[in-house]
Amino acid sequence: MTVVERREIALVDLLDRLLAGGVVITGDLTLRIADVDLVRIDLNALISSVNRNVPSPFEESP
Amino acid sequence: MTGLRYVYAVCRPFGTPLQAQLTGVGGDPPRLVPHRDLVAVVSHVPEADFAEESLRAHLEDLDWLTAVARAHQGVIDALTTVTTPLPLRLGTVFRDDSGVRSMIEAREENFLRRLDRLEGRVEWGVKVFLESAPERAPEQPAPQPAAMSGRDYLRRRREQTRSREDQWQRAETFATRLHRTLAGFAEDSRLHAPQNPTLSGHRGRNVLNAAYLVPRGQSETFVEQVERTKDDSPELRVELTGPWAAYSFAGEEEAGEKTAGGEPAGGRTAEEGIA
Numbered sequence: 001m002t003v004v005e006r007r008e009i010a011l012v013d014l015l016d017r018l019l020a021g022g023v024v025i026t027g028d029l030t031l032r033i034a035d036v037d038l039v040r041i042d043l044n045a046l047i048s049s050v051n052r053n054v055p056s057p058f059e060e061s062p
Numbered sequence: 063m064t065g066l067r068y069v070y071a072v073c074r075p076f077g078t079p080l081q082a083q084l085t086g087v088g089g090d091p092p093r094l095v096p097h098r099d100l101v102a103v104v105s106h107v108p109e110a111d112f113a114e115e116s117l118r119a120h121l122e123d124l125d126w127l128t129a130v131a132r133a134h135q136g137v138i139d140a141l142t143t144v145t146t147p148l149p150l151r152l153g154t155v156f157r158d159d160s161g162v163r164s165m166i167e168a169r170e171e172n173f174l175r176r177l178d179r180l181e182g183r184v185e186w187g188v189k190v191f192l193e194s195a196p197e198r199a200p201e202q203p204a205p206q207p208a209a210m211s212g213r214d215y216l217r218r219r220r221e222q223t224r225s226r227e228d229q230w231q232r233a234e235t236f237a238t239r240l241h242r243t244l245a246g247f248a249e250d251s252r253l254h255a256p257q258n259p260t261l262s263g264h265r266g267r268n269v270l271n272a273a274y275l276v277p278r279g280q281s282e283t284f285v286e287q288v289e290r291t292k293d294d295s296p297e298l299r300v301e302l303t304g305p306w307a308a309y310s311f312a313g314e315e316e317a318g319e320k321t322a323g324g325e326p327a328g329g330r331t332a333e334e335g336i337a
Contacts, residue, residue: 004300004301010263012258014131014132016255016271016310017309020254020255021149021311022313023151023173025151025154
């Protein structure tokens with residue numbers, strides 16, 4: 001077993017917290033990211049673009 | 063300056079000014095919107111980028127999302143040096159300052175309660191990866207390349223499969239034990255979904271992706287706990303991140319309970335294995 005302490009913040013760890021954590025404010029006053037959209041982001045944007053040489057199943061030709 | 067208000071966090075009033083060179087999302091310096099016993103930390107963002115439709119479109123763009131996430135984190139990070147912030151979900155945007163104040167007023171009790179609960183606490187992230195990459199086996203030169211009977215071949219395949227299953231089982235058992243130990247030490251815990259290998263860049267399989275709420279002063283002991291929960295399998299890798307602001311513990315308690323304190327992903331068999 002190796003234990004690694006990471007100093008620099010990996011984007012994936014950050015997104016775990018910023019897109020799944022934090023207080024969610026609801027109401028007329030806000031334009032918030034709905035949970036539904038988070039799922040969509042997770043599938044579309046994230047998976048497809050991190051490793052750009054891997055073609056995404058969601059990607060449409062530009 | 064006009065534009066929408068992007069809110070990073072809600073805090074109790076703090077005496078120390080924010081770092082002068084600190085910039086928020088889109089480069090605008092964050093400022094404070096005080097209201098009653100609370101302060102919202104906000105910056106101005108262009109409506110062209112953050113109105114509902116454009117925000118939704120932008121969130122599909124990883125470069126854009128990365129920039130916003132890093133900026134958001136930068137502000138929260140700066141806040142943690144002067145206070146205990148209650149972070150808001152990425153992309154929480156209001157029309158104007160008065161919208162921010164109304165929001166604070168409507169949720170004042172709730173914010174104060176959460177801030178009390180998080181005061182002086184930090185979040186640590188702990189992930190367990192199973193490093194073995196079974197698909198790479200063919201790269202290794204076979205010891206006896208020429209002569210192998212069909213029966214030997216099948217036996218070897220069975221052994222390989224069994225050893226992968228053993229590894230996976232062992233990883234789950236280890237992750238469950240580690241999570242139990244850490245959850246027992248921490249004040250609270252959350253399980254995040256296992257990370258996608260493509261996103262994380264890890265070859266290994268993510269067995270545990272958890273967050274633990276720990277009093278700042280006990281961080282060192284917490285880290286020691288992680289290191290003490292040893293396993294002699296070389297293919298297990300434990301990754302520690304933090305200290306973070308308590309992002310994973312800021313949300314609704316009702317929502318949190320669904321994921322809190324449970325088992326790591328796929329850990330059910332491991333639980334039985336331990337018992």
